[in-house]
Amino acid sequence: MVWECAIPPQEVLTVTNDRQMYELEYPSPSVDSANPKGPALVVAMRGYADAGHAVESAADHLKAALESRTVATFSNDELIDYRSRRPTVTLAHSEITDIADLQLDMRVLRDANGKSFLLLSGPEPDLRWEAFSNAVADLVERFNVEKTICLYAAPMGAPHTRPLVVSAHGNDSDLVGSMYTFDGMVSIPGSASILIERELHGRGRNVAGYTAHVPHYVAASPYPHATFQLLQSVQDSTGLKFPLGSLEGDMRRVTQQLAEQTTNSDEIAHVVQALEEHYDQEMEEYRSRHPQAMMPGEAQMPSGEEISEAFENYLTAIEDRDRTREEQRSLPHDEATDQRLRDHFFIDPAQPEIDDAAERSRDDDNGTGDDTDRGENRSGD
Structure with missing residues (x-):
């Protein structure tokens, strides 16, 4: 059928x-x-x-x-x-x-x-x-x-x-x-x-x-x-x-x-x-x-790719940190501002390794700073 x-x-x-x-x-x-x-x-x-x-x-x-x-x-x-x-x-x-x-x-x-x-x-x-x-x-x-x-x-x-x-x-x-x-x-x-x-x-x-x-x-x-x-x-x-x-x-x-x-x-x-x-x-x-x-x-x-990526991120972080420090050093020095920052963050000025501004200030007092920067600071004052 x-x-x-x-x-x-x-x-x-x-x-x-x-x-x-x-x-x-x-x-x-x-x-x-x-x-x-x-x-x-x-x-x-x-x-x-x-x-x-x-x-x-x-x-x-x-x-x-x-x-x-x-x-x-x-x-x-x-x-x-x-x-x-x-x-x-x-x-x-x-x-x-x-x-x-x-x-x-x-x-x-x-x-x-x-x-x-x-x-x-x-x-x-x-x-x-x-x-x-x-x-x-x-x-x-x-x-x-x-x-x-x-x-x-x-x-x-x-x-x-x-x-x-x-x-x-x-x-x-x-x-x-x-x-x-x-x-x-x-x-x-x-x-x-x-x-x-x-x-x-x-x-x-x-x-x-x-x-x-x-x-x-x-x-x-x-x-x-x-x-x-x-x-x-x-x-x-x-x-x-x-x-x-x-x-x-x-x-x-x-x-x-x-x-x-x-x-x-x-x-x-x-x-x-x-x-x-x-x-x-x-x-x-x-x-x-x-x-x-x-x-x-x-x-x-971790794989080799993950290790490589982590190392590149580490190097980038170091470069960013160093760039930030250089930018901070190029700013005009203001002792009053530094003091307010110390008071806010409880930074001890006796520790120069964590106080870049204090370190530069000492360099200026010893005559090792840049004359142009000191002239700009005096004119700013």
Whole structure:
């Protein structure tokens, strides 16, 4: 039996294309970046791979701490299964006052130094993963994204008393660098972010994934250590600067709570000790296989480019300081003004190394000053 289509093929294509995956904001905010190669994109969608709520917390922290503007909004009707992900509805005084936001969008943010980057956040889509990953890849090309980093968090047999591991995978050596990587083969459940990685890799775009190894016994609770380490890893590989002070305070509080619980239970302490022994052995073996790798808890070493830039800034600062001093020496000498400055800044005139005006005054008294300057001062008086 041959099935006949009532709609011509070209009309079918038209109907399919009308199902818009996303809507661009109008007027569109600027997505310019200090990097001529284009901005970075951070993908932090909340889904199953979010132990310790680390990925969701990372996105929420960035949106709360930094200036942001929406660039593209994805269609919930195309991507969300409301029966499996029912939004929370709030009723007050017999009226609906609020419905939980399930919005999935892409935003442009400015880091602490004013540098632009993109953030894709919200619920992981339930439907149309292939079309969604293609749409995200189209936006990556539209905004000329230089590098994309997808964030994950997985429950692992790791103790909370050791530095948290963030493992990396990807097709760009600059993004993976000397981070912790898996040597063998591993099979994991798929996700929408993984499909985005595959699509970007197929288009020749730089992409990587960072996974925080969250202790399995705290995976169901917020674990700020994982959020902090994910964002720190993004900073190290992109040069972005995030305000992380509030996360450090949360880390100290959670660390204290875990320490108290461990101390009060011999059973928990025994389990943690066994995990510590396994962790230490695994890290020692990894170090022997990768002597140049940056181990968890070790500081990120600056690159040659960063060292060169810092040295140039240092030389520029010295030149600016010397130029300022020369300009100050060329000003007419006014003892009354010098005295007011000393009184204001509590400068001791007995310390000539911090008082250029006093030093020049002594040179003038000893006859070593410039005659022209002294003549101008007398005429000014």
